[in-house]
Amino acid sequence: MRRNPNDLxxxxxxxxxxxxxxxxxxxxxxxxGLAFFHPAFFPLTMLFGGGPWTRILHPYIGVVMFVFFxxxxxxxxxxxxxxxxxxxxxxxxxxxxxxxxxDMPEQGKYNGGQKVLFWGLGLGMLVLIVSGVMMWRAWLxxxxxxxxxxxxxxxVAAVWMIGLIIMHVYAAIWTRGTIRAxxxxxxxxxxxxxxxxxxxxxxxxxxx
Amino acid sequence: xxxxxxxIMRLSATTTPPPQARSPQSGExxxxxxVSKCIGCKACQTACMEWNDLRQEPGECHGTYDNPTDLTxxxxxVMKFTEYDNEATGNLEWLIRKDxxxxxxxxxxxxxxxxxxxxxxxxxxxxxxHEENCVGCGYCVTGCPFNVPRISKKDxxxxxxxxxxxxxxxxxxxxxxxxxxxGAIMFGTKKAMKDQAAERIKDLNxxxxxxxxxxxxxxxxxxxxxxxxxxxxxxxxxxxxxxAPTISPMVSLWKGVSKPLAMFALGAAALxxxxxxxxxxxxxVSKELEDEMDAKGxxxxxxxxNEEMTP
Numbered sequence: 226m227r228r229n230p231n232d233l234x235x236x237x238x239x240x241x242x243x244x245x246x247x248x249x250x251x252x253x254x255x256x257x258g259l260a261f262f263h264p265a266f267f268p269l270t271m272l273f274g275g276g277p278w279t280r281i282l283h284p285y286i287g288v289v290m291f292v293f294f295x296x297x298x299x300x301x302x303x304x305x306x307x308x309x310x311x312x313x314x315x316x317x318x319x320x321x322x323x324x325x326x327x328d329m330p331e332q333g334k335y336n337g338g339q340k341v342l343f344w345g346l347g348l349g350m351l352v353l354i355v356s357g358v359m360m361w362r363a364w365l366x367x368x369x370x371x372x373x374x375x376x377x378x379x380x381v382a383a384v385w386m387i388g389l390i391i392m393h394v395y396a397a398i399w400t401r402g403t404i405r406a407x408x409x410x411x412x413x414x415x416x417x418x419x420x421x422x423x424x425x426x427x428x429x430x431x432x433x
Numbered sequence: 434x435x436x437x438x439x440x441i442m443r444l445s446a447t448t449t450p451p452p453q454a455r456s457p458q459s460g461e462x463x464x465x466x467x468v469s470k471c472i473g474c475k476a477c478q479t480a481c482m483e484w485n486d487l488r489q490e491p492g493e494c495h496g497t498y499d500n501p502t503d504l505t506x507x508x509x510x511v512m513k514f515t516e517y518d519n520e521a522t523g524n525l526e527w528l529i530r531k532d533x534x535x536x537x538x539x540x541x542x543x544x545x546x547x548x549x550x551x552x553x554x555x556x557x558x559x560x561x562x563h564e565e566n567c568v569g570c571g572y573c574v575t576g577c578p579f580n581v582p583r584i585s586k587k588d589x590x591x592x593x594x595x596x597x598x599x600x601x602x603x604x605x606x607x608x609x610x611x612x613x614x615x616g617a618i619m620f621g622t623k624k625a626m627k628d629q630a631a632e633r634i635k636d637l638n639x640x641x642x643x644x645x646x647x648x649x650x651x652x653x654x655x656x657x658x659x660x661x662x663x664x665x666x667x668x669x670x671x672x673x674x675x676x677a678p679t680i681s682p683m684v685s686l687w688k689g690v691s692k693p694l695a696m697f698a699l700g701a702a703a704l705x706x707x708x709x710x711x712x713x714x715x716x717x718v719s720k721e722l723e724d725e726m727d728a729k730g731x732x733x734x735x736x737x738x739n740e741e742m743t744p
């Protein structure tokens with residue numbers, strides 16, 4: 226797709242690749258995990274070659290996701306430090322949700338909501354990897370009490386994570402001009418000025 | 434052997450009723466193990482091996498009579514020997530318990546199992562694993578309050594005592610019962626076994642075992658394998674038989690309320706998003722800003738504009 230030379234680069238190819246590896250792993254994990262969480266979703270195991278294959282694959286996909294998530298986490302952690310203006314943004318989030326974002330506080334590369342999402346996903350990922358490994362009977366056989374606690378935490382963290390990702394995906398669909406940032410890396414200047422004015426100034430030197 | 438039997442009370446990971454047109458008119462079955470009559474000969478272990486065609490690889494001797502030392506995927510029942518120094522009487526007592534699946538009325542394994550039909554409970558009370566549906570996740574191990582199911586290293590499927598469901602289905606008693614030389618293992622309807630136990634307990638009480646009683650723990654809704662214990666007040670004396678077994682609250686939370694609640698929450702999040710979109714509309718970049726960028730000459734590229742104009 227042709228791009229406007231004036232568009233702003235938001236993500237490098239490597240960052241996009243990183244994001245999509247994590248995203249694909251997440252989709253596979255959510256489908257296979259839900260299959261084992263609720264009987265209504267057990268037929269999803271068919272997507273992975275049946276029950277035993279789903280049980281075999283799920284934890285390995287989890288490890289792949291964790292590794293790539295970790296890389297992404299360290300790439301973006303600095304940009305997601307929560308500042309005063311983010312807290313101000315979060316206080317006004319109801320206005321944003323209401324569709325009236327004109328007098329929202331100025332935001333850097335990420336807004337308060339994105340930053341909260343970032344740390345929320347980080348926490349979820351940490352709980353998932355630790356509890357998931359504890360439940361991994363192909364390699365480990367921990368005391369049953371530990372596995373029971375891990376099972377509950379794994380389920381809670383997974384639901385937490387899926388909930389956040391629903392929000393994440395919806396926010397990307399809702400905010401027009403966002404998805405292209407994750408597909409081919411750029412956003413329009415107007416988009417940047419509207420949603421991330423601080424970042425727009427930094428990128429363009431335009432202080433209007 | 435599974436659904437065709439038409440007498441399935443519960444099926445793992447299934448939310449609609451399984452085929453249960455038939456139910457035993459004589460009531461649920463039970464195995465009664467009278468620990469006070471057991472001589473620890475292990476004929477039951479051998480009978481179990483023979484009938485089910487199982488052979489456990491020889492292991493290490495731990496200086497006890499326990500052999501093998503624990504249940505395995507190839508040893509569905511194991512005699513456990515405990516030396517108990519009874520301070521009240523000054524006697525050294527040799528407590529022998531036949532360990533194996535208790536066939537709970539409220540089975541934790543079945544509750545935890547994510548695979549439809551991998552664990553079934555027949556209307557006669559027997560809890561059976563159907564390995565063809567087992568995915569090998571080990572959730573049954575997590576669910577069991579008695580530490581019974583074992584996952585095979587070879588095929589990663591779960592195994593345990595079937596209460597010889599194949600024999601019982603054709604009107605025979607489990608192999609261990611048939612073979613027990615002292616009559617310490619009995620089999621019949623649950624009611625008959627409780628009556629039998631009551632008489633035996635009365636007898637034991639008269640002979641000085643004041644705390645003799647029946648082990649049929651309420652916490653799991655009763656079991657279809659019951660013990661007559663001389664020390665029914667302290668079941669844990671018998672190789673850690675749980676005093677008050679229940680399905681762990683962790684498992685109940687995980688496989689109980691959290692399932693529908695979580696599904697509801699995620700469904701609401703997805704549906705809420707859609708409703709938000711159709712009520713508030715998309716969050717578009719304002720026309721004002723786009724015009725501003727165009728004025729600066731950094732908006733939509735001239736090339737794109739040309740393309741739009743020349744189809």
